Amino acid sequence: MSLKLVIGNKNYSSWSLRPWLAMTAFHIPFEEIMVPLDTPEFKARVREHSPAGRVPVLIDGEAVVWESIAILEHLAERFPDKAIWPSAAAARAHARSVATEMHGGFGALRREAPMNLWRPVEPRAFPEDTLKDVRALQRRWNEARERFGAGGDFLYGAFSAADAMYAPVATRLRTYAIEVDAVCSAYVEAVHAHPAFIAWKEAALQETHIVEADEVDWPQVKRV
Template sequence: MALRLIIGNKNYSSWSLRPWLALTGLGIPFEEILVPLDAPDFKQRVRAHSPAGKVPVLIDGEAVVWESIAILEHLAERFPDKGVWPTDPAARAHARSVATEMHGGFGALRGAAPMNLWRPIEPLALSEPAAKDVRNIARRWGEARERFGAGGDFLYGAFSGADAMYAPVATRLRTYGVELDPVSAAYVEAIHAHPAFVAWKEAALKETGVLPEDEVDWPTVKRV
């Protein structure tokens, strides 16, 4: 039975992007089911699959998995040869740690700079807590690239679940014109050039639904 992934709007839903990018980027077939975040019956439709009532949700036969980090772990178990996590034990431990840190942390940046793929690249003044998040993220990226990044452009060389977890942050840093060190800037470029991300963004730019809470220029909606 094919995997099914329930997601929200591609322009805004950073949580949906993560498992979608992992599945697509690692070549794991699945069926996509998109439920608009502003649909009046959004909760009802998603709760038909998951008690959390939130996206993303992965349906794998009788198994239902929600929360992006849990979905990645499920995929790692189901498809051990697809490279969800690095094969080297030290790299794998580091990847799981930084991915989990992304899942539960950096709230100041996420709150101040929501993912919005159709917004033109324009600088946004960040609070000190958000700027601190940027510095910490750049530090994690630098550690991963220096210790484990040989052989590819991603955090652990080849594309992995850790990159899927950090992809939404990479979009935020570009969208809001955040100045980055050379290693971080190159990594942001690598994420945006990945064919799976390119496909996601192309679909996102065709969407029409607007979420005011994710438009930092509201009531103006800026679109590329």
């Protein structure tokens, strides 16, 4: 039975990017169902698939899974041969911890720098709580790369669920020209160079639907 993934607009929906990126990177076939964000019918349409009324939603037969990190865990359980999490126990434990931290943390960075893939790379001023999140983010990435990153360009060497969770933040750092250290800068480049992310972004740049709340230059909509 084929999997179905319900997502929001690719330009803006950071939560949707995470499972889509993982499923595409690990060559897990699925049907994509896109529901435009910030429309009157959004919640009703999503609730046709899930009671949560939010994207993303994974439909796997009778199993309905929402929340990005829960979807990633379901996929890891469903496809144990895909190495969605790092294989080494210590690395896997660390990856799950930082992925969960991303799921519930870095609120100021997410609020002040919404994902917007069609915005040109331009800096903007950020309050101290956002810069504090950036510093914390750098510590996590540096620790993962130093302890577990040998053998590849991603947090744990090979691409994993942790990278899927942090990919939207990598786009924010680039979009808003947020300065980070060399290790983190290289990681941002690795995320943007991944074929699955390239495919997502190419589709995002073709979209036309605008979400005002995620356009930090509103009423101007800047597009590359």
